[in-house]
Every structure is written in structure tokens, then in C-alpha cells.
Amino acid sequence: MQFTSTTLMAAASEVLTGSGFRVVPFELTERWGTSNCRVFEDPYSLVAVTIFDTWKQLQDRWPDSQSSLVDLVASKLSKSEAKAWDVYLAVLTPAFADTDSARELNAIRYDTTRVRKLISTGEDLTTLDGVRRTLLPLLPINPIALEPPRDIFELLIDALESKGIERSDVRRLVDAFASNKDLISSLGRGDDEA
């Protein structure tokens, strides 16, 4: 599925704002060469998301976006400030790149001068998750990637239940173990309780 630039921007905005980024006032980017551009800031970094409608546009105009971003940074931060070096340019296009564009894509990606570039074309943006994956270096690990661990003995009870062992029996065993009591005796108590 090929998304529109508007959709991509909306997706990027949702991802970033949902990860602690705040939208930089639009007036700061009014004079940039493209209308489909938005800047976000979090405590660590500054990221500009620029959506180009075509691969050609991206090829031709991403440096302008970079320059604009650098100017924006310079307007507020001095070179000695750490945040001045923590700047990202996310360059996206819903269009598919030309077949012989892999080298140029990599060249853009690996060009770490001035700002780091995060780049994706239509091949990577067939789903909205592609936007998230493009912005991955900027996103926190919490809360996306990790469910809290369950107690190991709860996992054991589930696992043994799947092997046909009564949940209540394993529960008694685990409780006895935790209480430093006799284990097998606790299993026998099931009959008594019944």
C-alpha cells in the first residue's frame, strides 16, 4: 500500500509525540523549501521530518532540508552545546526509489556529517509501521518492546498445566517451596482438603 505524504507525516508525528517529542512551532520552519516538514524536540535531540512526494524530489532537495535544519539549530544552540550535535533529519518519500538508487540511498544514510539522516522510501513504507521503524533510533525502548516479566513460578504453573498436571497441585508445590515446607507432603494435602 502506498501512503500519501500527509499520512506519512501524520504517522511520524504520532510516533514521535507518543515517544516524548514535542512539536517545534511551525513558524520556525516556514521558510524551509518544503511544506511537508515538521520539527520535533525531546530532551536529548532535535529531529526534522521531511516528506517528499517523489524520489526525485528527495534526491534533489534533501540537502536543502539539512541546511535549513542546521540553521535552525544554530539559531538556538551554540556549537559547544551537546544538543547541537544531537540532530536528526528523517527523510521520507512514499514513492519507490529507482532501481539503481541503492548506492545513493546508502550514501545519504551513511553521511553523518552535520546531522544524521534517517531515510526511507516506498519500499520501506508499505505499512505505517515502516514510519516507526525509520524513526527507531529516536524512540525509547520503554514501553514498546518489553512486557514486564511474570513470576517464574507462575510461568511454571502454566507450563505444567499445559502438560496435563493439575494447576492446584503445582500451586501447592510452589507454595510449599516458597515456605520452605515439605514438598510432596503438600501434594498429598490435596486429598485431605478434598
Added chain:
Amino acid sequence: MRLKKIDLSGFRAFAATTSIDLDADCVIISGPNGQGKTSLLDGIFWALTGQIARLGPDAALVSLYSETGAAAATLTLGTEQGDLVVSRRFDGANTTLAATLGSAAIEIADLRRRFGKIVTSPDNENADESALVATMARSLYLQQDAIRDFINADSDDTRFRIVAELCGLGRVSDLQAALQQERRNWTHSTSQVEAQLSAKRSRLGELRDRAARLPSGEDTLDKLTATWAGWWQQLREVVPSFTEPVPEVSAVTADASLDRAVRLLESAKLESQRTIDSLDALLADLSGMQTLKSADLTPLRKQLEIAESEEAASRDAFNAVEAANLAAQHELLLARSVSQDLRALSELALRHLGEHCPVCEQSIDIPVVAAKLKAFLTQTPESDSTIRDLSPAISDLNNRQQRTLLASEALRAAEAALSRYEQQRLDLQRRLQSLGMAEDELLSESVRSMRDAALDRVSKINTARLQADALSLAKAKATELAQRAEVSRQLLLVDQEAVALERTLTGRQRAGRIATSISEAMREAALQIVDTELKRIEPLLQRIWSGIDPHPSLRAVQLISRLSYGKGRLTMRIRDDAGSVSTESPETVLSSSQQNALAVALFLTLNIGAQSLALPSIVLDDPFQSMDDINLLGLIDLLRRLSGRRQLIVTTHEHRFAQLLARKLRPIQEQHSTKLIELDSWDRTAPLVRQLEVSPDLTPFRFVA
């Protein structure tokens, strides 16, 4: 909890005692190669685990320039309960471990109970502790020289064990070990219960058999009491010598007493019968003695004298005749001898007869002399007509001797008869004396009377004996009835006990079966848990791997667990985004730096995702080697996102990386801190340590209000 300080002495690059402040959320350690960065991290790890596997035994950790020949590392950790100080020291021979919490010493076991397994026990040679060290090496401290061990060097089952340990399966293993131990004891105890039940059932069988053999009825010992007492009274009458007290019919000794009484009766009967026999013999002797009177031996003696006298005379006569005959024989022999000599001389003279005598030389008339000599030769021998015949004398003598012998025998017979008579009289007197009787004219009547009395006694004894049999039998039956009642009571009791034991055994067997099922299922359950946990942390692994972004297409990573030959095994699969290609041998498709990136991703995943990691720290020894700029930036961005969850300690040999890290990991809140430690100018004792605090950025938002 977090690391606050490390003091090293004699340890690798730190020969001199050096103290390094680690109390910050992020600690960046930089310095050229050989200045002690790895030694510093090794010191932290050794203080916790006592092992640096890649370096070998503790002796290898001692600095060549150590003045004492000892190595020591003291690590201070900040906890909610105060500073925990762990000190490990190797003196060249032995390694000691001590810990304090606050100002008080704390046992290592207690430390682990309170804070988890952040420190290995002093006995770190056993398998569990070695597994813990390996786990910590794969999830807490990523060593520069071992960065790819988890991917390349570790076997599938080692990887599984490490992940299992991190998933918290160590506790499950403890449960399994405890269950296994209890199963052994349980089985033994259950066998004992089985044996008890078997013994009870056997006892039940015995009791049932016994009950079947015992009679049923209503006779009781009480009903025998009168008969019992009467019999004993009868006994006293029949055997007056019985003076023992009469036992109660229900007494334990009653049967034995009755048996002894019966023997007494038998003995009395025997005595009576002997008396009867004696009296019968006495009576017979008495009648015999009347015909045998005392005999007069004088005539027989006289006869013997006469016979002997006659014998002597006959002998004398014989001797005289014999003597005469002997003399006559002697004369005859002499004459015959002379005659023989003369004949012999005559023969000689005749042979040598000459005209003159050879002796006196007288002239000899030869014919005359010859005729005389011949007359000697033809002379008839002398006769024995004077010898008398002894036969008559011998015959007479024999007759006399025979008469003497007969007379002697007659006398001896009479004397013997007399002696017998006397003996019988003595014997009679003795027997009468023993019977208490006097020898008088009414003796026979008395004897008969006594005999009758003895017969009567025997009869009474026989009657009592028969009564004793009946009494004994009746008592035995009554006793058996009482026994039957007791056996029935015991049957009931033992049956109840058997039922209770059966119930206990059933419960124990059921519990044992459940325990066995659980124990047997635990291995697969462990695999399932690891699987579940891997699925839980897989998104994290994916997130981290994607964040580093080392490969253009192989962007999906999976950890796959399975059970093989009874062991859990863990492999990694990387695959293309589209899922069309994949491999479980990443080393064959990834470059060296890509493998490093994967190793770092796995390390961070295990660290963040692990349930059981007790120390919330990440220690990385120069993880950026051979990474390209994008991978490096991606990793640093990741570390930044992790710094809120973990205390981060990272080294780098490149100054610019250190500066980059300082910028990227700068504190953005007042309560956070980042330290930069620079090591250089190492001079055989220790490097020069400069510690800088990275300035916080307390105005994080510069473009947004």
C-alpha cells in the same frame, strides 16, 4: 542498587592501590590501549564473581608489579539499606571473600538472600556457581575479547542454560532438585508404609486363621470354678503330701499347676502300684518260706567225714601198692641192665675170645668160656611178676573220691539252702520294716489288707486322673473362647489400623505420582518457560537489533529453543524482513562487525529482559570496535534509551567516541549524572586517573516552550 566505587590493588594494571568513583548513572571510561580500562572492568567483575574465565586462575590476575604478590578488589554498591562493600582478595595461594552492609559484616549467603545472586559464593567451583558466572558474563559484563562468545563459542545447550538462568529458571532448578531429593526420601518412606501395611495384612491373616481355629460358644471359666475347687480337694485326699495352694481357675499358672498335679497323681499311682507289687511278692515269699525250714546239717557233715576218711584209707592203700610196684620195677630195671651189660660183654668177649684173658692173662678154656658166654646171650630176661595190678586200688580210690564229692555237694546244697532261708528272713524283716509291719502270726492278713488299701488308692487316683483330663479340656476350651474374644478384638483393631495405613499409602502414592509427573514434566516445562520468555523478550531483541541496524535486509532476529537428547538448546535465527530467507548460522552470513552488533544486541536484550539479573548494570568493554558510523550511532542511541533503566559503564579507546558518548549520555535531569574517567600515563604501578563530571543539560527543551 548501583556500583559506587571500585578499589583495586595489585590487580592487573593496578599494582598500586587505586580508587575509582563509579557513582553515576553513566560512567564513560576512556584511554588509549593498555592503560587499564579492561583491568578496571575486570576488577569489578572479579569482585562480584571471583572468576575471569579468559584469564584463568586468580594467580594470573596479580599484577606483575604488585609489591605484596597479592591482588585485591573492593567494590562498593549503593543499596536502599546502605552501602554494600564486597572485598575479594587473592594472597598468592588462597582467595577470600568478605562483605559488609553498612558497618556490619554480612554472610555471603545472607547477602544473596537479601539482594539476589549478585555475588558468587566463595565455593565457586560447583556447577551452579559456574553457571551463574557464565550467565553474568553474558548479561552483565560484555568483555571485549569475548564479545561474540554467545554467538560463536557457546554451544547450543550452554546458551540455553544461560538464558534459562536469566529467565529465573535457577529457582525452578532449585525446586526440581529439592523435589528430586524429596522423591527419593518419599519413595523410601512409602516403601516403609507399604511394608507396615503388608505386615498388618499378614497379621490380619494370622488373626483370621487363628479365629477360625478357635471354638465358638458360651462356656466361660467362671462355670468351671466349682468343679475346679472340688477336684483339688479330691487331690488332697488322694495325695495327702500335696500342700500347695490351689490356683484360681483363671490364673495364668492354672494349667501348669494342673499339669503338675496330674504328674503328682501319676507318681502316687506308681508308688501305690509298686507297693502292691511289693506286697504281692511278700505274700508269695511268705508262703514259700513256710515250706522252707531251717535244716540240720550235722548228719551231712558226718557223712562227709566218713567219706573223706574212707577216701584217705583208700588212698593210703593205693599209695602202698604203688610204692611196692615202684620198688619192684626198680629192681627189675637193675637186673635188666646187668643182663644187658653181660650180653654186651659176652658179645665182645666172644668176638675177642683168645687163649688168654686180656686182663689177667690167665689161660682160657675157650669152649667152656664160649659156652658160658653164649649162655649169657641166650639167657631169658627177668620177669616183672612181682609188680602188682593197681586197678583195683585205683577203682576203689575213685569210688571213695566220688562219695566224698557227693557228700560235699550235699552239704554245700544244704548250706546254701540254709543261707537262702536266712537271707529271705532278713529280707522279709527289712520289707516288713519298710511297710511298717511287724512280723507276727497275722502277717499275711496284714499284708493282704495293705494291698487292698493300695488298690483302692490306685482306683481313686485313676478316677482323679480322668477328672483332671476333663477339667483340663474344659478349661482349655474356655480359655480358647476367651482367646477368640481377644482375637476378635485384635482383628478389629488391626483392621482399623490397616485401613488407616491403606489410606495413608494411597495418599502417599498419589502424591508420589504427582511429584513424579511434575518432576518428569519439568524439563519440558523449563523449555516452555524459556520459550515463553524468549517470546517475551523477542520484541526487545528485535527493537535493539533494529536500533543498531547493522544489516540492510537481515533485520529480524529470533531465539529458538528446543529439547534435544534431554537437553535444552538455544539457537539464533536471523531472517530477511520479507521472511523469505533465514539462517541459524549467523556467523556464515554476517560480517565480523555485524556479528559484533548482533552480540551486543543479544547482550543488551538479556540484560534488560532478564528476570533474575540482580544487579541493574550494563558493563561494556569497548563494544564499538569495528562498527561503522551508523551502527555505532545506533548503539549509542540505544544506550541512551537504556540509561534510565540501568547503570551504564562503557569503555572506549577512542577519545572522540568518549566525547560523543559524553554528549549523547549527558544527564538531562538534576538527579542524574554522567562521569567521564580518563586513564593514561600508566607507569607500572597504575594509570593516571582523571575523573570528570559531565555537565548536565538542565534546559532540555530549547525550541519548544
